[in-house]
Amino acid sequence: MALSKIQTGLVDSQTNLTLTTPTISTGLYLGGSGSANLLDDYEEGTWTPFLGPSGGSFTSQTGFGRYTKIGNIVHAWGYGKVTNVGSGSGGIDSFSGLPFASINDTFPAGNRSGLGTVREDQRTGYWGQLFISAGATSAAIQSPEGSQFMRSAGIATNDTFLIDLTYKTNA
Amino acid sequence: MAITKRTEEDKIEIVGTHKIIQVRTATIIEEDGTEISRSFHRHTVVPGADVSSESAEVQAIATAVHTDAVVTAYEAHIAENTPTDAE
Numbered sequence: 001m002a003l004s005k006i007q008t009g010l011v012d013s014q015t016n017l018t019l020t021t022p023t024i025s026t027g028l029y030l031g032g033s034g035s036a037n038l039l040d041d042y043e044e045g046t047w048t049p050f051l052g053p054s055g056g057s058f059t060s061q062t063g064f065g066r067y068t069k070i071g072n073i074v075h076a077w078g079y080g081k082v083t084n085v086g087s088g089s090g091g092i093d094s095f096s097g098l099p100f101a102s103i104n105d106t107f108p109a110g111n112r113s114g115l116g117t118v119r120e121d122q123r124t125g126y127w128g129q130l131f132i133s134a135g136a137t138s139a140a141i142q143s144p145e146g147s148q149f150m151r152s153a154g155i156a157t158n159d160t161f162l163i164d165l166t167y168k169t170n171a
Numbered sequence: 172m173a174i175t176k177r178t179e180e181d182k183i184e185i186v187g188t189h190k191i192i193q194v195r196t197a198t199i200i201e202e203d204g205t206e207i208s209r210s211f212h213r214h215t216v217v218p219g220a221d222v223s224s225e226s227a228e229v230q231a232i233a234t235a236v237h238t239d240a241v242v243t244a245y246e247a248h249i250a251e252n253t254p255t256d257a258e
Contacts, residue, residue, distance in 0.1 A: 043211065045213055047214065067213070097215070101193060101215060104187055111251075112252075135187050137215040
């Protein structure tokens with residue numbers, strides 16, 4: 001163990017370590033000593049989701065979200081609210097503004113780094129799936145069962161979309 | 172006893188083949204110059220994004236790394252990997 005990386009509060013209690021307000025600058029190996037066992041990052045914070053309409057553009061929108069990053073996994077939650085629909089039309093196509101770039105893995109059916117759920121929570125109750133694009137900071141919306149709800153159900157001022165998603169990053 | 176609040180971009184990273192810029196903004200609360208709280212807000216700058224509201228440092232980085240070739244490649248990548256309802 002590299003004790004020099006632990007600045008304060010190390011107690012060895014037989015088989016487990018109790019760490020009291022430590023700062024570990026380069027990571028902690030858990031369950032092994034390989035690179036796959038290294039937990040090297042934890043962070044909590046906020047981010048701002050941006051809604052993308054199927055057509056036109058919104059005059060204004062607002063949003064707020066929180067994230068937790070554990071190792072290479074990001075869990076992000078948040079909402080986006082259309083405060084003035086302007087020329088926005090069709091429905092909601094996508095979200096952008098994710099706090100970390102997603103990993104650029106390749107899959108046969110399309111490159112994704114994670115999935116999530118979105119629900120319009122103010123007027124319609126419609127929901128959809130979020131596909132986090134690989135190597136990007138945005139998520140595309142696909143409606144369940146191939147229906148068009150989220151993308152063509154119409155959009156109005158005050159529509160509010162809740163987002164919950166998990167994805168991988170290499171940041 | 173003076174409580175002060177300030178923000179700073181304490182981490183700017185260039186990530187991945189598309190050179191996405193990750194910016195972490197720290198909000199720091201200090202009491203008589205001693206930090207008592209720090210919270211984070213993150214945003215990202217993708218190739219081709221409007222950077223007019225970014226800090227001068229982020230603008231300079233975007234100018235340097237988001238070349239026309241990078242922007243073109245990123246836009247093509249997003250277009251190729253955007254699902255449709257038919258998928």
